[in-house]
Amino acid sequence: MSLTTTPVETVIATLRDLLGERLSVNASVREQHSRGEDTTTPTLPDAVAFVETTEEVSRILTLCHQHGVAVTPFGAGTSLEGHVNPVRAGISLDLSRMTAVLEVNEEDMDCLIEPGVTRQALNAFLRDKGMFFPVDPGSHATIGGMCATRASGTNAVRYGTIRENVLGLEVVLADGRVIETGGRVRKASNGYDLTRLFIGSEGTLGVITKVRLRLHGIPEAMSAAVCQFPTLAAAVETVITVMQTGVPVARIELLDEDQMEACIKYSKLEGFAPLPTLFLEFHGTDASVKEQAESVEAIAADFGASGFAWATDAEARNRLWQARHDAYWAAVNLKPAHRGITTDVCVPISRLAEAVVQAKETAKASGLTSCIVGHVGDGNFHCLILFPEGSQEGLEKAWALDRAIVAQGLALGGTCSGEHGVGLGKREFLEQEHGVEALAVMRGIKASLDPRGIMNPGKIFRN
Amino acid sequence: MSLTTTPVETVIATLRDLLGERLSVNASVREQHSRGEDTTTPTLPDAVAFVETTEEVSRILTLCHQHGVAVTPFGAGTSLEGHVNPVRAGISLDLSRMTAVLEVNEEDMDCLIEPGVTRQALNAFLRDKGMFFPVDPGSHATIGGMCATRASGTNAVRYGTIRENVLGLEVVLADGRVIETGGRVRKASNGYDLTRLFIGSEGTLGVITKVRLRLHGIPEAMSAAVCQFPTLAAAVETVITVMQTGVPVARIELLDEDQMEACIKYSKLEGFAPLPTLFLEFHGTDASVKEQAESVEAIAADFGASGFAWATDAEARNRLWQARHDAYWAAVNLKPAHRGITTDVCVPISRLAEAVVQAKETAKASGLTSCIVGHVGDGNFHCLILFPEGSQEGLEKAWALDRAIVAQGLALGGTCSGEHGVGLGKREFLEQEHGVEALAVMRGIKASLDPRGIMNPGKIFRN
Structure with missing residues (x-):
């Protein structure tokens, strides 16, 4: 290698030895990993690594940590907030091939899976055992991705969000160390709750490589x-x-x-x-x-x-x-050649009618076509806003409306995100929601776990 | 003040100005704050501060942080694992006078309380509103203390532990900064889950000064x-x-x-x-x-x-x-002039019969009198071990039996603590349970939030 080899070139050369054809610099593969189902401006990763084992993830993170190369975890690519957009390029770490169901324990009603398993695949696997996994965000997301974004969906009002349904995780830390959090017990008071810390951390603290889930009996x-x-x-x-x-x-x-x-x-x-x-x-x-x-x-x-x-x-x-x-x-099809973005405000239930009515009025005043669906038992609703496909001006108007609806939700004691996560799209609201000092605590935890800032940089925090 | 004034003397002098008679160096008050309902060797704090407001807690922590003086939060003193034993002396911070119910929202079924409110007091307050707070650890603990130890009890199998029933916290950090975590919404995906980080942190990361709880309707x-x-x-x-x-x-x-x-x-x-x-x-x-x-x-x-x-x-x-x-x-009364210590093992439910039978056999072989009660829906059981009051040898034999039962529980995939916490008594098991690296992550978080190590030092971690 010449003296002018960049860190990312060094990493790619080493990963090629490790992964062979599972390390791709192909343009269309990189393009597929340039964003999720969101409307952020795509960024091409330098390479995409299709991993199959925890050991591979650990070796990749060790290497990227050493060379200061960014790593953006990627599951099914269904993020709506730009989580999988590798804004600082580097390696897109694709976990979608890690799809093994490693254990199912019928007596304890739990299972251990790899992060690329989807809810649909898991439930198909479980069907003849009389159990199911209830968290249903609607999309074909991977369960690893659902953990990373603290997903929920239509069943949360009864069965809880993914936060209440994960017993433990295996996580590869930014420097390649592998830890296990939680365990097989249904409850514990044995130190800091690292499981809940990684759930919702959006890939900024480490990579989830195994998930132990609570299961539920299929109702009679x-x-x-x-x-x-x-x-x-x-x-x-x-x-x-x-x-x-x-x-x-x-x-x-x-x-x-x-x-x-x-x-x-x-x-x-x-x-x-x-x-x-x-x-x-x-x-x-x-x-x-x-x-x-x-x-x-x-x-x-x-x-x-x-x-x-x-x-x-x-x-x-x-x-x-x-x-x-x-x-x-159904909503996107209201107008031909349109796309949608969606808000994700969640408010106390007592303020929900107000929040929804305000959102509708604001949407109407904007002149944009929009529809509202809500997980109302949790106070969470989505306003789907349509804009003409390919129109930057339309997209900007749609985002302006999203921001206005979020601002109204915050004023009612709500949050900018009930279940989609912060990603790139909701970073601007966190200071108002949490306050400067709570956000500083989050940044301190990030610095402690990822001192070189290689893990999904640019997400959650505006730097 | 002379040049030989120690840091703790400086702190006490300043706190006397701040709190007046609510700062006590009285021997019997210090004695009452020298341990909980545990059997650890008592340590006298240098002084006990009876606080009434968040602002007071903030000023005390700012001062103690500045002077490197230890602070040990104290609620009802019902800890069974030495949490309130101020092993490095300093200030015992008594929150039991912060007993206001600040808000009750009937539509949202939540409330905001100060940390010294007990479960019994809260439920008495709520009774005519048709709601109740279900987490019932059995003792007259404060809800702040229950948050700190991630308490649960008999109702957890249906309503969850305190972890699932807290919406948000106000926390004073080690250096006196005040943050709010969570909020009034039932779910959120808006950054790291600081609420869950403080729940179960046993006073080692900050002091909980307000708690927002989910309530439940009294069943028909x-x-x-x-x-x-x-x-x-x-x-x-x-x-x-x-x-x-x-x-x-x-x-x-x-x-x-x-x-x-x-x-x-x-x-x-x-x-x-x-x-x-x-x-x-x-x-x-x-x-x-x-x-x-x-x-x-x-x-x-x-x-x-x-x-x-x-x-x-x-x-x-x-x-x-x-x-x-x-x-x-009932168990303690089996033998006159005896006291008890209790194990708190939790295992996967499929291993519970084995764990309980092993515990009974080991207890019998030890020659000590013991009884077992269990929150079996969660896989958690307590073996109450009797020893003659005042006998150091008896106490040591009881602790040896406790350790043996924990070791059996760990071998069955369990944890040393289902609900009582780590405190002083269970520190030795954490490395085996979590592994060196996960424990290092916890220590990193502790260092990030409490760089001078003043918050409840000696608990959770063996230094």
């Missing part, structure tokens, strides 16, 4: 329902009352009138009006599902609900929930 | 049951099956035959035999409580259970659970 009975309301506020008040009453709903999702109109069109839902709508799911025994459903129906009726539709058989239930899952595509 | 119906088994293994297998079936039991507690014998005597329980016994509680609607109870009764019968006793009215239910709560005193 499930039932879905849809009901419609005269106003957004009536729908939200129903949710608040349901939560206070302690009905253990498995899912309770809000679609605003515009989103409902889009879904009726896209998913050919018959018998529904373009009105604020709740989608519900109940899990339990036959009797308890029936009882839960009756309780919710009575509460909803008090708030003027109409058009109660029930689905107890799997097919009808899946059709309803497929429509909810396809809400994003 | 509650019912309690007791059933007895021919063997410990049969009782544990019943628990495993109940958990797999997904019956949402609120509490499921195991008492071994010796503990049951002690409880029958102490609490005058009629109609029970000295056999391995499960205490259960069900929360829900009338119908769902009945259904849960029937499911568990059927499962228990399959494992040879007998003597099912039901209690649906509040008085009978409270009498049964009072007996469970008094298990410690």
Whole structure:
């Protein structure tokens, strides 16, 4: 090697020996790793490393630490906030081939998996064991990525977010050391909670190479329902009352009138009006599902609900929930040749009606087309904002609207991100949310664990 | 002040100005703050500061940080592992007078309290609002102390430990800076999870001065049951099956035959035999409580259970659970003039029968009197070991037995502490549990947050 070899060239040369063809500098591979499903300006990594073992991850981080080369972990690339955009180039560390289910313990209802396993793959694997993994962010994300962004989704109101469903992790630290956090026990008071520290750290503190998950028994009975309301506020008040009453709903999702109109069109839902709508799911025994459903129906009726539709058989239930899952595509299809960005505000439930109504008004005033869906049991809602594909001005207007809606959410005691993470897109709000000193504590932890700043640089913190 | 004034004398002089009579150097006050309900060798603090505000805590820490004087937070003094023993003297920071309930939000089902509030006081305050705080470690601990030790107890199997029930904290850092963590939202993905970092940090990273808690609706119906088994293994297998079936039991507690014998005597329980016994509680609607109870009764019968006793009215239910709560005193009263220490092993539920049976055999072989109670839904059990009050030799034998039982638990994939914390008593096991590198990560975080090492020194880490 000549004296002018750069650090990244040195790293790439060594990694080629280590990984062979699994180290790629191919333009289209780098392009695929230049951002996620977000609208950030893409950055090409210098190379993409397709890893298969913890040992490989450890050797790569040791090397990159030594040479000061940036490492950006990459799973399924479904990030909406720029997490996988390698803004300082270097190595994109692709973990999507680490897909082994290493252990399933039926008595303890836990499993140990590699980080590239997706929720769908895991649930397919578990089906004949009578167990499932409930955290469902809607996208085909990897579970490693879900840990990194502290994902949640539609089932969180009953089963918790990924934070409550991870028992332990294996993590490769920035300098290549490998640690295990947590363990197989359901609870412990044995030192600092490193598991929860890495969950939501967005790849800035280390790389998750194994995940031990809590599993749940597939309920004996499930039932879905849809009901419609005269106003957004009536729908939200129903949710608040349901939560206070302690009905253990498995899912309770809000679609605003515009989103409902889009879904009726896209998913050919018959018998529904373009009105604020709740989608519900109940899990339990036959009797308890029936009882839960009756309780919710009575509460909803008090708030003027109409058009109660029930689905107890799997097919009808899946059709309803497929429509909810396809809400994003239904909305994007409202206008030809448009793309969407989505807000991720979460507020205390008591402020949710206000937050959603404000968001709608602000969106309308902007002149942009938008729809709202919400994980309302958690106070979390997404405003999907459309802009013409390829229009920088449109994109900037959409981002301006996103920022305005976040600002409104923060003023109501909320957060900029309920489940999508900070990434690049939400960094500007953290100082307001946490205060300078709490953010300094986070930076101190980052400096302690990644003193050379090679782990997913530029994310969470504005430097 | 003369040139020979020591740092702690300087701190005490300044604190006297700040706190007046709330700064005590009285011998009996210092004696009361020399340890908790543990059997560690007491250490007198140089002074005890009875604080009333966050601002006072901040000024004290600023001063102690500046002068390098140790600070040991103190709540109700119920620690079983030496957490409040000020091993390096300095200031014992007594937070038990900070007992305000600052906010209760009925719509969001959360509240903001000062750290000296106890669970009992909070639940008395909440009763007429139809809500309760479920985490019940059994002792009259403060909620600040429960946060510091990551407490749990009998309700954790349904409602989670304190970790799952804290939304946010106010924390005074070692150098006096005040931060807020978390917030009022039910979930967030907005940076590192500092709340979970401070929960279970045992006062080594900062002082908790406010706690925002999730509350739960008081269930419409509650019912309690007791059933007895021919063997410990049969009782544990019943628990495993109940958990797999997904019956949402609120509490499921195991008492071994010796503990049951002690409880029958102490609490005058009629109609029970000295056999391995499960205490259960069900929360829900009338119908769902009945259904849960029937499911568990059927499962228990399959494992040879007998003597099912039901209690649906509040008085009978409270009498049964009072007996469970008094298990410690029942056991200590087995021998006159004895005290007890208690293990806190937690294992994967599949290994629980093995762990409990091994613990009993090891205890019997030691010749010491002992009883076992367990939060079996979580895999956590306590072996209460009796020793003659005042006998150093007896105490040392009891601790040797504790260590032997912990070693067995670790060999079964367990932890030394399910809920009591590390303190002084369990430090020796952490390297084996976490490995050298994970422990180094914890030490790095400690160094980042408390560079002068003034916060509860000597706890968690052996220096």
